[in-house]
Amino acid sequence: MDFLSRYFEFKKHNTNFSKEILAGIATFLSMSYITVVNPSILSETGMDFGAVFVATCLAAAFGSAVMGLLANYPVALAPGMGQNAFFTYGVVIGLGHTWQSALGAVLVSGVIFVILSILPVRQWLINAIPRNLKLGIAAGIGFFLGFIALKNAGIIVDNQATLVGLGDLTGVGPLLCLGAFVLIVALTAKRVTGAVVIGILLATLLGILIGDIPYMGVLSAPPSMAPVFFELDLVSVIDVSMLTVVMTMLLVDVFDTAGTLVGVSNRAGLLDEKGHLPRIEKALIADSSATMVGSVFGTSSTTSYVESAAGVEAGGRTGMVSVTVSILFLLCLFLAPLAKTIPSYATAAALLYVASVMVNALADLDWNDISETAPATICALSMPLTFSIADGIGLGFITYSIIKILSGKMGDCSAAVLIISLVFLLKFVFL
Numbered sequence: 001m002d003f004l005s006r007y008f009e010f011k012k013h014n015t016n017f018s019k020e021i022l023a024g025i026a027t028f029l030s031m032s033y034i035t036v037v038n039p040s041i042l043s044e045t046g047m048d049f050g051a052v053f054v055a056t057c058l059a060a061a062f063g064s065a066v067m068g069l070l071a072n073y074p075v076a077l078a079p080g081m082g083q084n085a086f087f088t089y090g091v092v093i094g095l096g097h098t099w100q101s102a103l104g105a106v107l108v109s110g111v112i113f114v115i116l117s118i119l120p121v122r123q124w125l126i127n128a129i130p131r132n133l134k135l136g137i138a139a140g141i142g143f144f145l146g147f148i149a150l151k152n153a154g155i156i157v158d159n160q161a162t163l164v165g166l167g168d169l170t171g172v173g174p175l176l177c178l179g180a181f182v183l184i185v186a187l188t189a190k191r192v193t194g195a196v197v198i199g200i201l202l203a204t205l206l207g208i209l210i211g212d213i214p215y216m217g218v219l220s221a222p223p224s225m226a227p228v229f230f231e232l233d234l235v236s237v238i239d240v241s242m243l244t245v246v247m248t249m250l251l252v253d254v255f256d257t258a259g260t261l262v263g264v265s266n267r268a269g270l271l272d273e274k275g276h277l278p279r280i281e282k283a284l285i286a287d288s289s290a291t292m293v294g295s296v297f298g299t300s301s302t303t304s305y306v307e308s309a310a311g312v313e314a315g316g317r318t319g320m321v322s323v324t325v326s327i328l329f330l331l332c333l334f335l336a337p338l339a340k341t342i343p344s345y346a347t348a349a350a351l352l353y354v355a356s357v358m359v360n361a362l363a364d365l366d367w368n369d370i371s372e373t374a375p376a377t378i379c380a381l382s383m384p385l386t387f388s389i390a391d392g393i394g395l396g397f398i399t400y401s402i403i404k405i406l407s408g409k410m411g412d413c414s415a416a417v418l419i420i421s422l423v424f425l426l427k428f429v430f431l
Helices: 002-007 017-030 034-045 049-071 083-092 098-116 121-129 133-151 170-190 193-207 240-268 280-297 308-313 320-341 344-366 370-386 389-404 415-430
Strands: 077-079 156-159 162-166 302-304
Touching: 002 017, 017 193, 017 308, 017 320, 034 049, 034 077, 034 083, 034 098, 034 320, 034 344, 049 077, 049 302, 049 320, 077 156, 077 280, 083 098, 083 133, 083 240, 083 389, 098 240, 098 280, 098 320, 133 156, 133 240, 133 344, 133 370, 133 389, 156 389, 170 193, 193 344, 240 280, 240 302, 240 415, 280 302, 280 320, 308 320, 344 370, 370 389, 389 415
Parallel strands: none
Antiparallel strands: 077 302, 156 162
16 A cells, blocks of 8 residues: 555645545546447447457556556546547548558557657647637537437438438437436536446336347456457558548547646646646557557547546546556456447437537637637538548638638648648548
């Protein structure tokens, strides 16, 4: 116990072992829905559900452990929401690439992220992208996830006249999805830990009781991860059509990680006197290495989770929180039958909740400057409507650059913005 106290600097952060363990449990309960939602999304590409379930747990365990042990931050990691949607609906279903190629792109983006984390360029890249575009990207991913959730639950359906229309709300899927979503939001408003998990499990239980889904058990030995383990196609990543795929994965991962780290650390009082994040290079290395390892295990990009704020609110201040989360994800490996039992409308409720949280980013836009808000709005709207995170980001960057140039504000465009805009413009014109 004394060793742990010294290693994680409990006294310096005014905490103790029991408080850190309880905070770790709170964080885990707040983000454990990913063990069901991630394999549910990735399995739509043809990947084996059970194997992705194992990959999800292992990637989360690895990333959280490295973050805790190396960077000593109370921030847990797991395959990211948004990243998994881009992997499935953008790269595989949208562009027609194989999931093996998509995993190869995840590995390459992770390698680049590791390099950026080591080099001083990391700060330049994070700060070079306009704040309002970052907010537009975050909100857009939220809208995209919400669209996917409503579609998966049958709340919105195809309509030849209007593209989309309202489904049958009296069906089991729509009713239980909306019911679970309302419950999750209400419990969250009352600060109930694990609200998302409660909503998912209750919708699943009701589905079992009315005979809509079969009960497949709770405990078993972990499924084999052989169907997805090391199934990377790196050769296909060399194709020029994969350039924007890798770049999109990298941009989303970098900005998602940076935003989460700063936000959670600020709530925990861990920023220095200048408002900077100490040991940022170690935190970014933990995140980027987790993406690399996760791709080998067989899952989409791994990233820092904003749900870590639940542990911070419970008093967690050190990496012991993340290590606790890591251990709990390893224990989750034995819950595969329960994960397979959970229906799509239950996970859709969780997606809808996550979407509601992410679109809050729009509130922070600088609404007094139309040259800033218009590109962010285009970015956010086009993601769900094109069913592509990459296309939404591309349209956001291109419109931002052109609007700034035409309005005489080219000074607002950094070299990074112009380069990214040009790459996306070439993609839209020639690919």
